[in-house]
Amino acid sequence: MINLINKQLQQFAQTAGDKPRTNLVIHLAAVNLLALLKGQSLGKDPIYPAIYWQDKEQQQTIACLGQIEECTNIPQPTAQACYFGGLAFQQQGEQWLDFPAIRFIRPALEFKLQQQKLTLTCHFNGLHRIDKTIALVNMLQPPQALTAVETTILSRSDLPNQAQWADLVDLAIEYKALLPKVVLSRETQLLCKNRVNHLDLLAQWQQANPNSFHFSVQFSQKHAFISCSPERLFCRKKSQLKTEALAGTINRGRTEREDAFLSQSLLTDKKIDRENYLVQEFIIANLKQLKAKISCEDAYVMQLQNVQHLCVPINATLNAQTTDANLLYKLHPTPAVGGSPKLPALQFINDKEPYLRGWYAGAVGYLSSEKSDFSVAIRSALMTDHSIKLFAGAGIVTGSIAAQEWQELDNKIGTVLDILSAQKGVR
Template identity: 70%
Template sequence: MIENIRKKLQHFREIEGEFPNKNLLITLESQPLLALLKAQKTIFPALYWQDKELLQTIVCFGAIDDSETIPQVKGDIRYYGGLAFQQQGEQWPDFPAIRFIRPALEFIEQDNKLTLTCHFDSHFSVTQSLTLIDQLQPPVALQNMNAELLSRHDLPTKKQWAELVDLAIEYKALLPKVVLSRQTELVCRESINHCDLLYQWQIANPASFHFSFQFSADYIFIGCSPERLFSRHNNQLHTEALAGTVNRGRNAREDAILLQSLLTDKKIDRENYLVQEFIIANLKRLKADVVCDQPRVMQLHNVQHLCVPIHAQLTPQTTDADLLYKLHPTPAVGGSPKLPALQFINDNEPYLRGWYAGAVGYISEQKSDFSVAIRSALISNNKIKLFAGAGIVTGSIAEQEWLELDNKIHTVLEIISQTEDN
C-alpha cells in the first residue's frame, strides 16, 4: 500500500508541482482502519470517525490546517474537530473551545471501498505528504482490554451529588431542567490502549457514533455516543431530541415493561419535550421548515432512551456555524432555559467538562455530521476519565440519578476490567 501511494504522489507532483492547490484521491485495497490507527505512535493529529449508521469509517493523520474557529468550506475540503461544552473559561489541554483540522491524509471506507485523500492547499507540499506516508506503520490487531484498576475517584462525590440535585430542584422556578454530570477517574496499572477500548465499545453499542481525537501524544478523547447533534446533506437537516433514560431489563418481559415506561412516564416526557422545544425554536429562528417524527425508543447495551427524530429544510444561507451555535448545547446536555442552566453548571459542577457533552464531527460543503460527545472518555497514559450526566427536573431523586450515571459508564467499566479469558 505504501509504495502504491508513494508512486501516485510522485506522479501527482510531476503534474501539479511541489505545492498543489487540489487534492489527490487514491483508491486502495481495504484496510482495517481502527487497526491502522492503533499502529501509529508518532503521527499527530490522529483522528477516527464512524457515523451512527455505519456508512462511513474514517481515519485521518497529520494536518495542513489547524483552526480555532468554525471553518466555512467549499469544494472537496473537509475539516474534523469539535466544540467544548462551553466556549468560555479554561479548557482541557489540546482541546480548546473550538478546534478543527484539515487532515493531510484522510482514509475513508464507504460502500466497501477504501480511498485515501491527500489534502493540499498550495502551502502544504508533496514532500511533507510523502514524509507522513513513510511514517505509516502496518495495521496492528485489535484485542480485548485487560487492565488492572488501581483506584476510582468520582467528582462530585455521592454526597456532593445529592446536594447538587437538591440545589437544582430548589431553582425549579428558574430552571425547569438542568443536566448535572459526573467525572469518574480510573487509574490502571498499565497504560490504556484507546483503540482496543474503542473497538470493544463498538461491539457493545454498534448503532452509535464512534470517535477518537488525538492532537498530541499526551491526551486522547474517545467516545461511543448514541446522540446526534445534526447531520446535514446540502440543505436537508436531520437531528433528534434524545432525553429520558431507563435501564435495560434482565429479561425480555422486563425490558418491554421498561421500554413502555419511557413512552408513558410524565417526567421523561417533560424532559424530552424541553429538548424538542429548544431544537424546533432554534431551527425556526434560522427560517427552517421543521417536522417531527413520532417518539421511539433507542436501546443500547445497558440503557434505553426516548428519542424523537426531527427533520428540517434549511435556507441556502444557513451555515454549519449557524447550526452549531444555535443547537449546541441542547437541553439534553445543558438544560432549559439554556443560559441559566449553563450558568448553574458553570457555578456548581466541581470539574471542567471540556469536550465532554460538546459537539464533535466534520464539516464539508455537501455534508456535515456532528455527534453530541456523551458516553465519552479522556485518556492520558494509565488514567481515564469517564463522564455521565442526568437531567434533573421536578421529581428527580438523587439516589436514582446517581444509579443512572453508573449505568451510563457500566459498559466501559466492563470492558476495562475484563480478563483475557472473557
C-alpha cells in the same frame, strides 16, 4: 501500500506541481481503520493529529493523520476542503490541555471506508507542499491487531461524590422556577495498573454498542478523547438536516419481558416526556430562528447495552444562507446535555459542578460543503498514561430523585467498566 501511495503522489506532482490546489484520491485495499491508527500510535514516530470517526449508521468510517490546516474557529469549507474536530461544552473559561474551546483540522491524509471500499484522500490547498505529504506517508506503520484490554483498576474517584451529588440535585430542584431542567454530570477517574490503548478500548466499546457514533480524537501523545455516543447533534446534506431530541433514560431489563415493560414506560412516563419535550422545543425554536422548515417524527426507544433512551427524530429544510457555524452555535449545547433555559442552565453548571467538562458533552464531527455530521460527545472518556476519566450526566427536573439519578450515571458508564473488568476478546 506505501509504495503505491508514493507512486501516485509523484505522478500527481508532475501535473499539479509542488503545491497542488486540488486533492488526490487513491484507491486502496480495505483495512480496519482502528487497526491502522493503532499501528501509528505504537510506532517510533507517531503521527498527530490522529482522528477516527464512524457515524452511527455505519455508512462511513474515517481515519485522519496529520494536518495541512488548523482552525480555532468554525471553518466554512469550500470546494474539496473537509475539516474534523469539535467544540467544548462551554466556549468560555478554562479548557482541557490539547482541547481548546474550538479546534478543527484539515487532515493531510484522510482514509475513508465505505461499503468495504477504501480510499485515501491526500488534502492540498495550494500552500501545502507535496513532498511533506510524501514524508508523512513514509512514516506510516503497518496496521496492528486490536487486542483485549488487560488491566486492573487500582482506584476510582467520583467528582462530585455521592453526597455532593445529592446536594447538587436538591439545589437544582430548588431552582425549578428559573430552571425547569438542568443536566448535572460526573467525572469518574480510574487509575489502572497498565496503560490502556485507547483504540483497543474503543474497539470493544464499539462492539458493545454498534448503533452509536464512535470516535477518537488525539492531537498529541498526552491525551486521547474517545466516545461511543448515541446522540446526533445534526447531520446536514446540502440543505437537508437531520437532528433529534434524545432525552429520558431508563435501564435495560434483565429479561425480555422486563425490558419490554421498561421500554414502554419510556413512552408513557410524564417526567421523561417533559424532559424530552424541553429538548424538542429548544431545537425547533432555534431552527425556526434560522428560517428552516421543520417536521418531527414519532418518538421511539433507542436501546443500548445498559440503558435505553427516548428519541424524537427532527427533520428540516434549511434556508440557503444557513451555515454550519449557525447550526453549531444555535443547537449546541441542547437541553439534553445543558438544560433549559440554556443560559441559566449553563451558568448553574459552570458555578456548581466541581470539575471541568472540557469536550465532554461538546460537539465532535466534521464539516464540508456537501455534508456535515456532528455527534454530541456523551458516553466519552479522556485517557492519559494510566488514567481514564469517564463522563456521564442526568437531566434533573421536578420529581428527580438523587439516588436514582446517581444509579443512572453508573448505568451509563457501566459498559466501559465491564470492558475493563471482564477481559473480553476483540474480533
